[in-house]
Amino acid sequence: MKNNIKIIFHIDLNAFFASCAVIKEPYLKDKAFVVGGSSTFRRGVVSTASYEARKLGIHSAMNINDAMRIFPKLIIVPLQFGLYQKYSKLFFAFLKQYSPIILEGSIDEAYVDMTEPSLTKHPLELAKEIQEGLMREHQLPCSIGIAPTLFLAKMASDMQKPLGITVLRRKDIVSKLFPLPIREMYGIGKKTYPKLEAIGIQTIGAFTKPEHKDQILSVMSESSYHSYLDHIMGRSSDFIDPKRYAIPKSISNETTLNYAMDESDAIFSILVDMLQTTHERLVKEELVAKTIGIKLKDSEFITTNRSQTLTDYTDDYQSFFDAMESLFEENYHGEPMRLVGVFFNSVILKKDLKKDFNLFTYQELTRREEQIYKTIRKINDKYPKSISQGIKKTS
DNA sequence: TCTGGGGTCCTAGGACCC
DNA sequence: TCTGGGGTCCTAGGACCC
Numbered sequence: 001m002k003n004n005i006k007i008i009f010h011i012d013l014n015a016f017f018a019s020c021a022v023i024k025e026p027y028l029k030d031k032a033f034v035v036g037g038s039s040t041f042r043r044g045v046v047s048t049a050s051y052e053a054r055k056l057g058i059h060s061a062m063n064i065n066d067a068m069r070i071f072p073k074l075i076i077v078p079l080q081f082g083l084y085q086k087y088s089k090l091f092f093a094f095l096k097q098y099s100p101i102i103l104e105g106s107i108d109e110a111y112v113d114m115t116e117p118s119l120t121k122h123p124l125e126l127a128k129e130i131q132e133g134l135m136r137e138h139q140l141p142c143s144i145g146i147a148p149t150l151f152l153a154k155m156a157s158d159m160q161k162p163l164g165i166t167v168l169r170r171k172d173i174v175s176k177l178f179p180l181p182i183r184e185m186y187g188i189g190k191k192t193y194p195k196l197e198a199i200g201i202q203t204i205g206a207f208t209k210p211e212h213k214d215q216i217l218s219v220m221s222e223s224s225y226h227s228y229l230d231h232i233m234g235r236s237s238d239f240i241d242p243k244r245y246a247i248p249k250s251i252s253n254e255t256t257l258n259y260a261m262d263e264s265d266a267i268f269s270i271l272v273d274m275l276q277t278t279h280e281r282l283v284k285e286e287l288v289a290k291t292i293g294i295k296l297k298d299s300e301f302i303t304t305n306r307s308q309t310l311t312d313y314t315d316d317y318q319s320f321f322d323a324m325e326s327l328f329e330e331n332y333h334g335e336p337m338r339l340v341g342v343f344f345n346s347v348i349l350k351k352d353l354k355k356d357f358n359l360f361t362y363q364e365l366t367r368r369e370e371q372i373y374k375t376i377r378k379i380n381d382k383y384p385k386s387i388s389q390g391i392k393k394t395s
Numbered sequence: 396t397c398t399g400g401g402g403t404c405c406t407a408g409g410a411c412c413c
Numbered sequence: 414t415c416t417g418g419g420g421t422c423c424t425a426g427g428a429c430c431c
Contacts, residue, residue, distance in 0.1 A: 304426095
């Protein structure tokens with residue numbers, strides 16, 4: 001058992017893109033609207049629905065056309081990423097007033113270690129202050145989960161929306177977490193929950209029953225099973241690493257085409273455009289990458305990724321271009337494509353490059369040295385006397 | 396109903412080396 | 414002579430999340 005129980009807050013901005021839209025266009029307040037889509041091409045999906053739209057049965061990931069069919073007077077607000085970035089920054093800056101130990105879970109959610117602040121003020125009071133402060137200063141409604149681990153805090157913040165505050169202690173797990181449908185568990189997605197439901201696991205509580213273990217192992221690996229079990233029982237991580245996600249591990253750019261395109265030159269020129277914009281971002285953020293790849297989706301929406309790892313980390317455009325060109329030539333054979341994209345993998349900070357390289361050389365030298373010593377030891381074992389005599393001579 | 400775009404993490408197999 | 418196991422890197426794909 002842990003001696004020091006941590007107090008982790010998970011703070012989730014409610015309908016974040018919709019909240020930003022209302023800040024910018026106050027007339028949207030209390031209206032049924034959605035953010036997302038690309039109305040000019042009549043394609044795309046709902047990114048975020050306002051709470052009024054949700055009452056009508058409109059939800060995120062829904063096709064815009066379907067949403068319009070439900071409510072023809074639905075207002076469609078285009079995505080404005082600059083706006084979200086701006087309010088996201090204000091959100092995290094606001095939280096830093098309470099604790100420096102913050103993990104940016106995504107653009108609109110944060111994990112904060114509130115153990116220290118809770119020594120002088122009750123966690124519930126702190127949560128109320130944060131919730132009211134975000135609303136008063138930035139017009140951003142949020143839900144807050146308070147728990148001893150990151151996972152439990154995340155589950156707790158989901159329990160009351162909007163504007164909820166939920167405490168989930170280890171002793172509350174059976175009463176508050178166990179009754180939830182298994183599909184509401186963070187990490188269980190649309191592929192896994194039907195499998196679990198099919199074998200009779202309907203709730204999070206049922207998942208934990210020892211007599212169900214064998215059945216569950218028929219639909220997932222033993223390591224996944226134990227990791228989910230640890231999450232549920234409050235045995236997973238309570239450590240917040242602010243540096244996690246600070247540097248991207250990959251960056252990418254992709255686009256869905258309006259129709260299935262099969263002109264090789266046209267597809268390649270789109271790829272070149274995407275390489276340019278992705279490469280610009282790489283340089284702007286002072287990153288280097290080692291792997292470049294292309295992503296293609298055919299008219300059946302079957303995805304193919306093809307990548308190539310270069311000999312070294314680099315930000316040299318021509319190297320990426322050449323690799324991309326050969327990947328395209330080797331893998332594209334004239335099929336109609338609905339989506340094309342470019343991605344960089346194995347991304348690191350440019351300033352870490354020297355360090356990494358030195359580390360590599362160091363490891364390489366160490367490895368060679370060890371080999372040499374091994375060889376010497378072998379010889380030593382074979383001819384102990386002559387070698388020791390030799391050493392004596394030289395010393 | 397023809398289906399976004401940007402990410403993270405995990406797994407598994409093959410190649411290669413020791 | 415045959416066989417083996419472990420570690421690391423690369424590639425591809427899948428699941429999941431916002």
